[in-house]
Amino acid sequence: MQFIDQADIEVEAGKGGDGIVAFRREKYVPAGGPAGGNGGKGGSVYFRANEDLQTLLDFRYNHRFKAADGGRGGPNNCTGANGKDLIVDVPCGTVIYNAETGEMIGDLTSGGQTLLVAAGGKGGLGNKHFLSNRNRAPEYALPGLPGEIKLLRLELKLLAEVGIIGLPNAGKSTLISSLSAARPKIADYPFTTLIPNLGVVRKPTGDGTVFADIPGLIAGASQGAGLGHDFLRHIERTRILLHVLDGTSADIIQDYTTIQQELVAYGKGLELRSQILAVNKIDAVDREVTDLAVLQTQLSEISGTKVFLISAVTREGLEGLMQEVWQTLEQVNQEQVDHLVSF
Missing domain, CATH: 3.40.50.300 (P-loop containing nucleotide triphosphate hydrolases)
Structure with missing residues (x-):
């Protein structure tokens, strides 16, 4: 097994799902009104300390990690599905830095410890959200927000007394x-x-x-x-x-x-x-x-x-x-x- 104790990677959280424009069109329901659902939240990227790992070798060949995007909103006020979070296992003793600023983001020293490194984007609002006394039939919705993208530097510092x-x-x-x-x-x-x-x-x-x-x-x-x-x-x-x-x-x-x-x-x-x-x-x-x-x-x-x-x-x-x-x-x-x- 190769001992690798430094790695540079890119992480990208999922984009929030778009809200949609939709109206209720049901028999016997006059003037159904707006019914466009909100988009789901994008998945976030987490690092988790794993006691079974001893090296950053996996990051030498895989430099990019992306969480799932949130689902698009649906009709009948249905909210889109949230994107699945991505959990990346790293050895205990891994220190995470922002590669662009040099700022330390976190230090994972004990097994099972987790750290949020990139937050998923919020889902966009559907037209149902914009219903008001002034606007009874809004015909617009908002797109989902992009997830965070970060360049990270990982450094492994052995845990020894x-x-x-x-x-x-x-x-x-x-x-x-x-x-x-x-x-x-x-x-x-x-x-x-x-x-x-x-x-x-x-x-x-x-x-x-x-x-x-x-x-x-x-x-x-x-x-x-x-x-x-x-x-x-x-x-x-x-x-x-x-x-x-x-x-x-x-x-x-x-x-x-x-x-x-x-x-x-x-x-x-x-x-x-x-x-x-x-x-x-x-x-x-x-x-x-x-x-x-x-x-x-x-x-x-x-x-x-x-x-x-x-x-x-x-x-x-x-x-x-x-x-x-x-x-x-x-x-x-x-x-x-x-x-x-x-x-």
Whole structure:
């Protein structure tokens, strides 16, 4: 399955049905009068969040969505049928923008949530509506109004509580495969991971927490370099960040600084998100060249947070790391609850 997280589409609501001009012509009913019915309302276009969808792939091949038009009014004061609404399913986490103005129309985050994106046109009035003491036989009616037409941009932002970030080949995919049932492509060259990978990691309580492996962050990612610019948006929804560093790198401090600078450059408060640092691949580190204890202290002083030494391959240090993840996640969730209660 292709991972598509952006799409541009056009939506058009249905046109309202026309009102008609008609008169009652029945035996034994003298001067029956106007009896033209109103047109039906045009169908509207709604988006609905669907938990079974994971990508915007369907919108790559289908760019236009139109709801049904309303029915024309009928004689004997019959109102035309309303046009059927069109409901378009999108993945949870889809943000809808007006492509022309850039204004955000809505954000669908939970399954079953719906959003009206284009309203159907009103039906036209039949000549019955214009009956008055002055005009006992109106011979005109109104056409239905057109439905809204909008150009939309869809952006999918993954819904994950923990985002795994780091430079290419830091071992992020190996880590998520060790912690969950996710099986991303893993190889010993940069940019092995071309799309975000999701994995569900079980808490000690048995609840599942979604982790996202965010690929392709390099220097300049926030300005479009590498793959990171395309996927930085997926970090926006995460509650905490798990920053994985390559223990075999020639300059781990610089690697850490590079990612932090990209988070700041991207904005939207990513640099303020709670972070946990993990130096990976300690099983492959030359201990005669690199003193891990000294490195751990240096990183902790620079970042102001705990630093864990792990090996995603041998699973060394993962238990302590995950305990910190659960504690931090619980703390962040509680802070959010307290913030809402204060309002």
